[in-house]
Amino acid sequence: MPAITASLVKELREKSGAGMMDCKKALTETDGDLDAAVDWLRTKGLATASKKSGRVAAEGLVAVSTNGTKGAIVEVNAETDFVGRNEDFQKLVSGIAEVAAEVGGDLDAIKAASFPGGSDTVEATLTNAIATIGENMNLRRAASVEVSNGVVSSYLHNAVTDGLGKIGILVALESEGDKDRLDVLGKQLAMHIAATSPESISVDDLDPELVEREKAVLSEQARESGKPEEIIEKMVQGRINKFYQEVVLLKQTFVVDGENTVEKAIELVAKEIGSPIKLTQMVRFAVGEGIEKEESDFAAEVAAAVGN
Known part of the structure; x- marks a missing residue:
């Protein structure tokens, strides 16, 4: 078998657009035959997936996964809103959130971890989904939060199914008080954050x-x-x-009662449960925020497709 040189891997990458490790594996599987390696990548859907990678993916879903004192949130993008209604895509995003809840919010760690219920990594599962569903997809970002004593609560706005939506929020509350009451407050705070999109928790945290x-x-x-x-x-x-x-979140008027500040609302619940409450973390993901979307003339595209 010919040596799998760096130049050969580079040539295959240029021909197929696939990732370096995938190209190396393809050449190994095909005894260094370049054309056969291209075909191998195509049969695995890897070359196809890579060609889609240049297309803007600004739609998709946010998923949350919470378990008492821990929680994670991820955003997975696709090209069109239709994919968000695809059951396979929904399972993919939910599975990635489960992984993030276990390994944390580091993207590389998530991609390298095993996808739940399968033998492939998250990265390989995502690549296969691109080839199967036919759109570019991207695990854009992830975050995890944890408290030593208290609750991590979540809220999803425009939810499409359990744990999936267009805007997702995680709130971490540290307290020794009643966990059920804390979770009610946490969900209310998460709903408030979804509506107001604060820049920081406190004045000291503000950029x-x-x-x-x-x-x-x-x-x-x-x-x-x-x-x-x-x-x-x-x-x-x-x-x-x-x-x-x-x-600033703590300075905002709490949308639930329309009277107290968020800071005052937390103090009132703390008195109610007989224990101090500290809001330690918040995370808010909205699908596609900050992504520059391509503007297109849909009528012109249709006309071009029919040859007018």
Whole structure:
């Protein structure tokens, strides 16, 4: 058998578009025959999957998996919203969330782990799904949260089935109090976060650059009033406090009662259960957020397809 050289692997990658390890395996399986290796990759769906990898995947699903004091959330993207209704795709995303709950939020660790109920890794299972379903897919991000004593609660907005939706939230509450009452509060907080999309839990957690940019804008606006600098400083501080109320979770008005701040609502439940409550983590994933979607003229595409 000829030696499987780096240049041979590189040539196969260029011809097939498949990954390096897949190309190396294909060449090994075909005794270094380049054309046979291309066919081997095609039969496994690997070359096809790779060719789809350049297409924008901005749809898909978010999945959550919680188990008392631990929880994980993942976002898996596809090209069209239709795939989100595909039962095989739903099982794939749910399975990946289960893996994340076990191994944590590191993407490489998730991809290398065994997919539940199968012999393949998560990465191989995802590759096979691309070939089977016929769209580019991508495990875009994942996160896991854990508390030593308390609960991890979740909420899914626009849920398509149990544990799957378009917006997913995890909330971690540390407390020695009643776990059922904590979980009710956690779910309410998660629903609030889904609606308001706060930037941080507390003022201390807020990105300093974001605060400085806001102060700069507010200062310029205040100076246009022509007032003295000492008055401008007070105006800016007042507006910054209002800014905190808009973007900091604990400072926001709790959507559940419409009266108390989130911070005050947590304090009230803490009194109710007779134990302090600390909101330690929150994660909010919305499908496709931050992905630049390709704009297309659907009518033109249809016309081109029928030859007009």
